Amino acid sequence: MKFRCERDVLADAVTSAGRAATNRTGTLPVLAGVRMEVTGDELVVIGTDLELTIRLTVDVGGERDGAVVVPARLVADIIRALPAGAAEVELGEEELAISAGRSQFSVRPLALDDYPAQAEPSADAVTLSADVMRDALRQVVRAASSDDARAVLTGVLLAAEEDGLRMVATDSYRLAVRDLPESSVLGSGQRVLIPARALAELQRVLDGDDELTVRLGEREVVFEAGSTRLTTRLIEGDFPNYRNLLPSSHPNVLTVDKGGMLEAIRRVKILAQDSTPVRLTVGGDTVQLTALTQDVGNAAEEIDASYDGTKMTVAFNPDYLSAGIDAIDSEEITLSTMDPMKPAVIRGAGVEDYLYLLMPVRVP
Amino acid sequence: MDAFYVSVELRRRPELRGKPVVVGGDGPRGVVAAASYEARRFGVHSALASSIAKRRCPHAVFLPGDHAHYSEVSREVRDVFERYTPLVEPLSLDEAFLDVSGSIELLGDGPTIARALRAAIRDELQLGCSVGVAPNKFLAKLASVDAKPRASRDGIERGPGVVEIVAGEERAYLEPLPVERLWGVGPATLAKLNRIGIYTVADLTTVGAPALAASLGQSQARHLTELAVGHDDRPVEPDQAIKSISHEETYAEDLATIEELRTEVVRMSDAVARRLRRQKIGARTVALKLRFTDGFRTITRQTTTPEPIDQASIIAELLIPLLEPIDPTPGIRLVGVSGSNLGPVHQQLSFDDLAGAEPGTRESTVDEIRDRFGAEAIGPASAVRNGKLRTVRPGAQQWGPNQTPPE
Numbered sequence: 159m160k161f162r163c164e165r166d167v168l169a170d171a172v173t174s175a176g177r178a179a180t181n182r183t184g185t186l187p188v189l190a191g192v193r194m195e196v197t198g199d200e201l202v203v204i205g206t207d208l209e210l211t212i213r214l215t216v217d218v219g220g221e222r223d224g225a226v227v228v229p230a231r232l233v234a235d236i237i238r239a240l241p242a243g244a245a246e247v248e249l250g251e252e253e254l255a256i257s258a259g260r261s262q263f264s265v266r267p268l269a270l271d272d273y274p275a276q277a278e279p280s281a282d283a284v285t286l287s288a289d290v291m292r293d294a295l296r297q298v299v300r301a302a303s304s305d306d307a308r309a310v311l312t313g314v315l316l317a318a319e320e321d322g323l324r325m326v327a328t329d330s331y332r333l334a335v336r337d338l339p340e341s342s343v344l345g346s347g348q349r350v351l352i353p354a355r356a357l358a359e360l361q362r363v364l365d366g367d368d369e370l371t372v373r374l375g376e377r378e379v380v381f382e383a384g385s386t387r388l389t390t391r392l393i394e395g396d397f398p399n400y401r402n403l404l405p406s407s408h409p410n411v412l413t414v415d416k417g418g419m420l421e422a423i424r425r426v427k428i429l430a431q432d433s434t435p436v437r438l439t440v441g442g443d444t445v446q447l448t449a450l451t452q453d454v455g456n457a458a459e460e461i462d463a464s465y466d467g468t469k470m471t472v473a474f475n476p477d478y479l480s481a482g483i484d485a486i487d488s489e490e491i492t493l494s495t496m497d498p499m500k501p502a503v504i505r506g507a508g509v510e511d512y513l514y515l516l517m518p519v520r521v522p
Numbered sequence: 523m524d525a526f527y528v529s530v531e532l533r534r535r536p537e538l539r540g541k542p543v544v545v546g547g548d549g550p551r552g553v554v555a556a557a558s559y560e561a562r563r564f565g566v567h568s569a570l571a572s573s574i575a576k577r578r579c580p581h582a583v584f585l586p587g588d589h590a591h592y593s594e595v596s597r598e599v600r601d602v603f604e605r606y607t608p609l610v611e612p613l614s615l616d617e618a619f620l621d622v623s624g625s626i627e628l629l630g631d632g633p634t635i636a637r638a639l640r641a642a643i644r645d646e647l648q649l650g651c652s653v654g655v656a657p658n659k660f661l662a663k664l665a666s667v668d669a670k671p672r673a674s675r676d677g678i679e680r681g682p683g684v685v686e687i688v689a690g691e692e693r694a695y696l697e698p699l700p701v702e703r704l705w706g707v708g709p710a711t712l713a714k715l716n717r718i719g720i721y722t723v724a725d726l727t728t729v730g731a732p733a734l735a736a737s738l739g740q741s742q743a744r745h746l747t748e749l750a751v752g753h754d755d756r757p758v759e760p761d762q763a764i765k766s767i768s769h770e771e772t773y774a775e776d777l778a779t780i781e782e783l784r785t786e787v788v789r790m791s792d793a794v795a796r797r798l799r800r801q802k803i804g805a806r807t808v809a810l811k812l813r814f815t816d817g818f819r820t821i822t823r824q825t826t827t828p829e830p831i832d833q834a835s836i837i838a839e840l841l842i843p844l845l846e847p848i849d850p851t852p853g854i855r856l857v858g859v860s861g862s863n864l865g866p867v868h869q870q871l872s873f874d875d876l877a878g879a880e881p882g883t884r885e886s887t888v889d890e891i892r893d894r895f896g897a898e899a900i901g902p903a904s905a906v907r908n909g910k911l912r913t914v915r916p917g918a919q920q921w922g923p924n925q926t927p928p929e
Contacts, residue, residue: 209697250928328873331870331873331875333873380642398873432865433828434868435868452866473868488586501873501876519869519870519871520869520870522803
């Protein structure tokens, strides 16, 4: 195997594929590597941990066909560090040589034969707008759990609704729901659970492409955008019945500027240490944000707002709160609540296709 | 306060006045919490094993401790103190430091205030107390001991009631005293001091600092030299923040199985959680204490959570796994649970909380039931034995178990 490629192009490909590689103990050692294969003028780079697979196709100046598996992080680091310009990669008898200008590296490969075989996707392809999808992922993936103890919550639910597609994620403290009208990937009534980690990677991949192709199989789903293909297994299990959580009415509604609110939380949060919450006091023409950490100090800020409802103080985890507000795509947000022990709904003012439901923090 | 627990009991049982009375656990492992001066004539004193007390004074009347009642009375006593100064630092239920330097202009000098205070407590609460008046806490405590009544084989000697150590006369007062009267001189330190020829406070002042440091270590030597000349600059601190909340119980019969230990951990966790909630506080560190019967070996195990907690079930869930590697077969006589590293409770509510009752209602309902109907009205199911709920009453077990009533 021998080829030449622009340093930045090659570095991106190895880094992206390398994100699916794994150093977890107890897995095949070869999974810590990326597989590179040259056929003609085409290089294919693959990384996988058997759950998520990222595959990139890059145009190169191919000289000799061949394949190799090399340690993902090490090789990505090497290529990024090379001098700008073209890099040359050549597989020798025992080592992979990487060079550019007067820099020379050689790396011992991993066992090519141990690398898991990759199947070509077979399911029917459906095309979605990459922009719309990226936007939706940005809003929903943040609410998924990273705790493997409840595997279903580490996934994002894709469910066919009457008028399109719905995406839902929750970590049991917050819930994000995004409706994508006129998009359809699933059969009528179909629901699938896709690992949030895979979708977070997809979000990165979708930068700049127009179309996203989705092939939904029995056990896995394949996304393709531009030169990147991302395959992930589906999560088995029943997603909790989130519909019950969505409140039918909210007597108290706060409307406030998104940017101003995010700024205020960011400042007040400095004094919300050790899982101390930020308290919002509503009633009147302002909302007051306060945080108090025992034996450390306190912070307070007041911002203009409009409020319809009874005066009350509600406490939230500041990170969860700002994540919800940040997800909103409009200049004004509304925060509606029943009482300080019930979930609050965050929406964009006048925007119906997204909501972020957040449980408060019980304070003494 | 003079023989506080006994004096409080005598208010409700006046027929026992003039008799030897002991408050404490009367079971095989009980200890004396307080003894009347009549009982003290026979060599009965607090912290003595009840079995020995019974031998020394077989005709003494043993009363079980009623901690809740003593706390109430202690509060009444404190209310009297607070009429004389807001700077009251309780040391225990029956001892307190009062800083009256701001009250002298209004109420008279130290001994005048002390006499007024004694009279008020005697007239209003029918209780006796002794007061030490001095320039600092260490000397005041010393003087208060000398103010107390004294019991000996020959009879009971009424104490002076008020003893004052006047500024400038500290050394004259201290020097003749045996060195073990100094704060911090226990049996171990006393032995070391005796070894280098120190028996009185005066002896201590004549020994050079290097010799003392060589025998006791730098910091303790400095501490004792300061006290020996009557120096103590600790201020009277009212409302000291609570640092930990704990409950422990000594059993009349040893526990020998993990199941029994588990049941006791649940009971103790319940008691600790209840008091945490009372103080509107949570514990980040929870600890388990076990004392084995053989050799009084005591072990502690602890664990820390990221968030302060105040719920019995969570405390028990954290502690029960710690029992796992412990072999209880040699027999365990004491189990204790404590919470420390205290801070306000912030509980991130979850959607799961919405499924059942309102978050936190279980605990607040239990608290409400107990406030209204008493501590025994509700408790963990595992604490039911022979159809009777054995909840933990604060302080009930402080002095060891009472004899188990016949079932």
